[in-house]
Amino acid sequence: MAAKTVVVLDYGSGNLRSAQRALERVGADVTVTANADAAIEADGLVVPGVGAFAACMDGLNKVGARAVLDARLAADRPVLGICVGMQVLFDSGIEHGVEAAGLGVLPGRVEALRAPVRPHMGWNTVERAEGSVLFAGMAEDTRFYFVHSYAVHKTDGLITRTTHGEPFVSAVERGTVSATQFHPEKSGDAGAALLENWLRTV
Template identity: 65%
Template sequence: MVKKIVVLDYGSGNLRSAERALARVGADVTVTADYDTAMDADGLVVPGVGAFEACMSGLKGVRGERIVGRRLSAGRPVLGICVGMQILFDRGVEHGTETEGCGEWPGTVERLDAPVLPHMGWNTVKAPAGSVLFDGLDAETRFYFVHSYGVREWELQPGEGFAQPLVTWAEHGVPFVAAAENGALMGTQFHPEKSGDAGAALLKNWLGTV
């Protein structure tokens, strides 16, 4: 059965690249800001590039934070990409300004402590055992990153009734969260849509969870 995927158009992100990459792995893809269409889709992809504050402003403009929250409360898949993953956390701090995020994960998006920024190019990641997103991918597989900010500390701990999310790490100056898998909510700091065959394999793995 072909899965219907919405790439949420809120004024940020590589919309057409994401659309093409998802279509490549067999999804029926719609790029839209329409609330009902995004709610009804089998899976929702939230892209994002640029500043955290601007992305949150755009997201709220299409009620995107409500779409994400309502989908997750019903256990319906959401995948955030790059800043689209960052805005799923509690807050972002850029140039001394703190912006409230969607709050689906605790944590702060902050500037990486690295000699060269942005972190741009191909990098390996350290995926945990049991990862769905990275299933079948070699440990030396590289993904394409372009960012200066990230989540440097994972704050969500396992509690009664839920398991510890699977967190994948990468390093540029300091370790940072490269991907996270938390039931219906998943995200990648890198761009799978720009990561060639490796990115296609990851998107196909995600599609299998939808």
């Protein structure tokens, strides 16, 4: 059987090559590109992201990401957002008192994480949603790698939570849209298992 094709969207941000390598490790045929047609037509689309919400949105707007996502959602084609690539899928994000519009694929607002130590950096467990596909077959104490100072506290769909100072949404599964606040590409075997689970939905 042919490998599933996955595009890692290149909009000037994110751990593009590490995401590419992690997906190739679990058998995907991966292309890193900003080409809208390729991003729409691929079996799966990954939206990575590091840095500031507003800066990532600037890059996404320049490559027409909203139209790409609209087309994929209309065709029921899976999308996976990672870290800030998850955050930009929500309605808006506020950083340093300035609010920026997100892509609006998921309902919710990205806000500062209320915790004594920020960023939340390092390994942490998750309280998975019942019926989760992403975490299927994993032990309850499985750890993933996080690095972030902002988070979503409320949204719709299958919500997986993690606690650092307070509970926050560490993953969400809603229709063909999946997203993780942590970095599966930096999470070793656990991250590979999650990407393999996602690839099965593609």
